[in-house]
Amino acid sequence: MSKPVVDAAAWMERFGMLPPPGGTILCAVSGGRDSVCLLDYLWRLGQERGFSVAAAHLNHGMRPTAQRDEELVRRLCRQRDIPFYTEKVDVYALCDAWRLTVEETGRRARYEFLRRTAASIGAAFIATAHHREDQAETVLLQLLRGTGPQGLAGIPPVREGIIRPLLDTPRAAIDAYIAAHDLPYVTDETNLDTHYARNRLRLEIMPQLLTINPSAPAHICRTADILRAENDYLDAQAAALLPDTGTALPCHTLLSAPAALRPRMLRLLAERLPVGKKDFSAAHYRALEMLAQTGGTLSLPGGAAAVCRQGTLTLTVPDASRPEETPLHPGDNRVGAWHIRLSDTFSPDALAVRPGAWSARPWRREDGLTLPGSRGRRSLKRLLAERGVPPEQRDAVPVFCLAGQAAAVPGVGVDASAVPEQPGNTIYIQLF
Amino acid sequence: MSKPVVDAAAWMERFGMLPPPGGTILCAVSGGRDSVCLLDYLWRLGQERGFSVAAAHLNHGMRPTAQRDEELVRRLCRQRDIPFYTEKVDVYALCDAWRLTVEETGRRARYEFLRRTAASIGAAFIATAHHREDQAETVLLQLLRGTGPQGLAGIPPVREGIIRPLLDTPRAAIDAYIAAHDLPYVTDETNLDTHYARNRLRLEIMPQLLTINPSAPAHICRTADILRAENDYLDAQAAALLPDTGTALPCHTLLSAPAALRPRMLRLLAERLPVGKKDFSAAHYRALEMLAQTGGTLSLPGGAAAVCRQGTLTLTVPDASRPEETPLHPGDNRVGAWHIRLSDTFSPDALAVRPGAWSARPWRREDGLTLPGSRGRRSLKRLLAERGVPPEQRDAVPVFCLAGQAAAVPGVGVDASAVPEQPGNTIYIQLF
Numbered sequence: 001m002s003k004p005v006v007d008a009a010a011w012m013e014r015f016g017m018l019p020p021p022g023g024t025i026l027c028a029v030s031g032g033r034d035s036v037c038l039l040d041y042l043w044r045l046g047q048e049r050g051f052s053v054a055a056a057h058l059n060h061g062m063r064p065t066a067q068r069d070e071e072l073v074r075r076l077c078r079q080r081d082i083p084f085y086t087e088k089v090d091v092y093a094l095c096d097a098w099r100l101t102v103e104e105t106g107r108r109a110r111y112e113f114l115r116r117t118a119a120s121i122g123a124a125f126i127a128t129a130h131h132r133e134d135q136a137e138t139v140l141l142q143l144l145r146g147t148g149p150q151g152l153a154g155i156p157p158v159r160e161g162i163i164r165p166l167l168d169t170p171r172a173a174i175d176a177y178i179a180a181h182d183l184p185y186v187t188d189e190t191n192l193d194t195h196y197a198r199n200r201l202r203l204e205i206m207p208q209l210l211t212i213n214p215s216a217p218a219h220i221c222r223t224a225d226i227l228r229a230e231n232d233y234l235d236a237q238a239a240a241l242l243p244d245t246g247t248a249l250p251c252h253t254l255l256s257a258p259a260a261l262r263p264r265m266l267r268l269l270a271e272r273l274p275v276g277k278k279d280f281s282a283a284h285y286r287a288l289e290m291l292a293q294t295g296g297t298l299s300l301p302g303g304a305a306a307v308c309r310q311g312t313l314t315l316t317v318p319d320a321s322r323p324e325e326t327p328l329h330p331g332d333n334r335v336g337a338w339h340i341r342l343s344d345t346f347s348p349d350a351l352a353v354r355p356g357a358w359s360a361r362p363w364r365r366e367d368g369l370t371l372p373g374s375r376g377r378r379s380l381k382r383l384l385a386e387r388g389v390p391p392e393q394r395d396a397v398p399v400f401c402l403a404g405q406a407a408a409v410p411g412v413g414v415d416a417s418a419v420p421e422q423p424g425n426t427i428y429i430q431l432f
Numbered sequence: 433m434s435k436p437v438v439d440a441a442a443w444m445e446r447f448g449m450l451p452p453p454g455g456t457i458l459c460a461v462s463g464g465r466d467s468v469c470l471l472d473y474l475w476r477l478g479q480e481r482g483f484s485v486a487a488a489h490l491n492h493g494m495r496p497t498a499q500r501d502e503e504l505v506r507r508l509c510r511q512r513d514i515p516f517y518t519e520k521v522d523v524y525a526l527c528d529a530w531r532l533t534v535e536e537t538g539r540r541a542r543y544e545f546l547r548r549t550a551a552s553i554g555a556a557f558i559a560t561a562h563h564r565e566d567q568a569e570t571v572l573l574q575l576l577r578g579t580g581p582q583g584l585a586g587i588p589p590v591r592e593g594i595i596r597p598l599l600d601t602p603r604a605a606i607d608a609y610i611a612a613h614d615l616p617y618v619t620d621e622t623n624l625d626t627h628y629a630r631n632r633l634r635l636e637i638m639p640q641l642l643t644i645n646p647s648a649p650a651h652i653c654r655t656a657d658i659l660r661a662e663n664d665y666l667d668a669q670a671a672a673l674l675p676d677t678g679t680a681l682p683c684h685t686l687l688s689a690p691a692a693l694r695p696r697m698l699r700l701l702a703e704r705l706p707v708g709k710k711d712f713s714a715a716h717y718r719a720l721e722m723l724a725q726t727g728g729t730l731s732l733p734g735g736a737a738a739v740c741r742q743g744t745l746t747l748t749v750p751d752a753s754r755p756e757e758t759p760l761h762p763g764d765n766r767v768g769a770w771h772i773r774l775s776d777t778f779s780p781d782a783l784a785v786r787p788g789a790w791s792a793r794p795w796r797r798e799d800g801l802t803l804p805g806s807r808g809r810r811s812l813k814r815l816l817a818e819r820g821v822p823p824e825q826r827d828a829v830p831v832f833c834l835a836g837q838a839a840a841v842p843g844v845g846v847d848a849s850a851v852p853e854q855p856g857n858t859i860y861i862q863l864f
Contacts, residue, residue: 139575140575141644143571143572143575143648143651143652143655144641144644144645144648144651144652145645145648145651146645146647146648146650146651146652146654146655147655148654148655148658149655149658149659149662152584152655152659197644197645200640200643200644201644204640205637205640205641205644208632208636208637208640209576209637211632212573212576212629212632212633212637213576213577213578213629215578216575216576216577216578218578219575219576219577219578220575220576220578222578222580222713222714223575223578223579223580223581223584225714226580226581226695226714227581227584229691229692230581230662230666230692232692233666233690233691233692233693234662234665234666234692258665259661259665260661260662260664260665260666261665263658281654282654282657282658
């Protein structure tokens with residue numbers, strides 16, 4: 001073969017995606033052309049570079065073709081002697097339990113399965129098959145949605161153990177690879193109707209943008225790379241000017257900082273609010289900067305407020321907007337905005353727990369869970385992050401406590417200490 | 433009237449666009465809806481805030497309707513007692529002389545006229561009518577073209593005396609203003625066929641992007657604002673790490689700088705090359721960074737090269753790629769890549785100069801011209817910048833010298849010392 005049609009090794013080296021000798025990459029494989037290409041490519045590269053590849057496939061059970069997809073990936077793996085891990089999940093049932101869209105539920109279930117599988121086989125990385133056009137679409141969508149420089153950084157090549165080896169590879173190269181190696185793949189017909197905005201962008205708008213500049217995806221990816229590095233640098237600079245903890249900041253620290261860093265300092269400070277910085281906009285950061293000069297108070301999104309007094313700017317969340325820890329009684333409970341049902345009747349979307357003094361409250365920084373079968377206690381913050389709950393949405397998830405200790409969280413699981421001891425002696429907690 | 437349909441005063445205050453008391457803004461008015469709105473708005477605001485407005489209209493003489501446009505602006509000004517300045521220019525003739533596209537020629541001629549007019553009436557600022565959608569289109573085009581974070585900063589609200597009071601105003605507000613005040617305007621039919629990429633973006637792609645997010649232009653403008661501030665900050669940080677002059681840099685200075693600043697330091701260094709940094713890409717800056725670690729030499733775009741030796745990284749341009757100063761003889765001359773004709777026959781696209789010892793060479797940092805009627809000598813760098821020649825294209829313009837002194841530059845003009853004394857005793861220099 002002449003020049004390889006997919007050549008991601010330099011990209012992988014650049015971002016430290018190559019596992020240590022003898023290490024394993026767990027490759028997420030839906031069976032679509034991108035992930036089939038990724039699996040085969042990593043498998044070949046692994047033979048050259050001395051690492052192993054395993055495959056993980058979550059059967060979403062949402063389409064009649066789901067079983068066909070699973071079989072295709074299984075066969076690909078068998079032919080190559082690649083360890084294959086699969087699980088079935090009922091996404092629709094989870095949707096109800098997690099109160100999320102089908103799409104978001106599928107994504108979380110998938111990442112949860114990948115993390116669990118990677119941990120169980122000791123994989124160094126989880127690889128997903130996002131490619132250059134995915135990245136370009138993401139950057140454009142974020143630009144349209146106004147997420148600021150953070151959003152323009154796009155999909156990170158590496159984050160929290162997840163690597164994107166093909167992120168700089170054009171889709172055309174993937175197609176050529178599939179053809180050159182005569183690889184079988186499935187077509188996910190839902191790509192044509194779900195993800196409305198993204199599909200419109202992909203199918204209708206992108207082809208037009210390419211007529212303006214055929215290299216647009218490459219240019220957008222390169223710009224995202226640069227912005228990502230600059231963004232990290234600016235965040236580090238801004239963070240270094242903040243106190244280590246808390247949401248109070250001396251006004252002179254803010255006002256003596258370079259103007260370009262001030263909104264970023266305020267953004268990082270707002271992220272420390274228990275309600276996060278959801279709905280904060282550039283105008284809010286400008287108003288906060290003014291407040292630091294004039295003194296006074298300011299209402300902020302999410303029920304937060306800012307006070308500037310005696311040379312200190314403090315962001316606060318009035319207690320009223322975060323419900324207190326509230327005991328749960330059998331039947332329907334109301335805690336803050338949550339409707340919580342405690343029942344002794346089985347329900348597929350409920351958390352099954354042992355009986356006891358249960359209560360509900362918002363998450364706290366110190367919360368953690370020891371999930372059954374896991375290797376120890378992990379912070380709830382981390383567990384939520386792994387399930388795709390962004391910081392500003394953490395307060396939307398109630399924490400159920402047993403005798404005052406965080407013990408069960410919808411969408412995350414039940415602490416080992418709170419799982420029912422015998423089937424007969426179980427109660428069920430659910431959001432409704 | 434209730435809430436004003438155009439309300440740009442806060443934006444103008446934020447970016448320091450309001451002239452000092454008694455000052456004047458020279459408003460560029462084509463006669464189209466945006467500039468008619470800007471003129472009327474600034475005129476009203478000036479009455480409130482104590483500044484004056486004057487209007488400038490360059491008659492491009494390119495369309496049969498050009499005279500109608502000039503008359504419309506003249507009438508608008510007469511009704512409001514606004515001083516009106518106009519000039520005619522033959523853009524097609526200038527195109528040939530300047531060797532530029534019609535569009536670029538029109539732009540340069542316009543800015544040259546605006547600068548000259550502003551200087552002659554002592555205007556504090558020149559205002560142009562770019563609005564929010566113009567800004568969003570610019571940012572998107574730059575993203576597609578891969579100009580990096582610099583390009584995403586879009587059109588600056590203020591730069592070198594030019595202000596854009598409507599840059600954060602949506603086009604819909606301008607339309608409403610035109611309707612509310614029953615203002616006459618002309619429609620520039622060339623907007624529908626020139627600027628191919630921009631018009632496709634405006635007419636075909638933007639409406640689709642708006643279906644994904646109707647606030648996209650506002651979001652894009654806000655992101656551009658943030659990126660502009662961050663970009664300036666990062667440039668200042670990178671510049672502070674460079675030596676004051678020259679294109680040599682100690683390797684340890686580069687390698688000990690934060691990773692995010694290194695490409696920027698190298699970009700700023702490359703901009704100091706006489707050939708500029710045209711065609712340099714992110715890959716070149718990465719290669720230069722590697723070179724600083726390994727030592728050696730590297731070829732760069734535009735005939736430039738990099739040498740890393742004894743702990744110093746130096747960017748150079750081999751002399752061969754910049755032609756020497758070369759005497760010009762009557763008839764056709766070749767200097768570097770330029771074809772230069774010296775003739776005693778009038779030609780509309782030639783520079784008319786007095787006879788003497790003429791030569792040609794690339795520009796030098798110390799070059800300057802005293803243009804007839806101007807108030808003194810100005811640096812050629814500045815004059816070229818005002819005519820829209822970016823730094824990396826300065827070398828594309830020859831400097832004609834009289835007795836070794838820069839005395840005439842195509843597209844800029846002829847030094848007062850070199851203008852012909854009598855019509856009969858004139859020679860003509862032109863590029864062909």
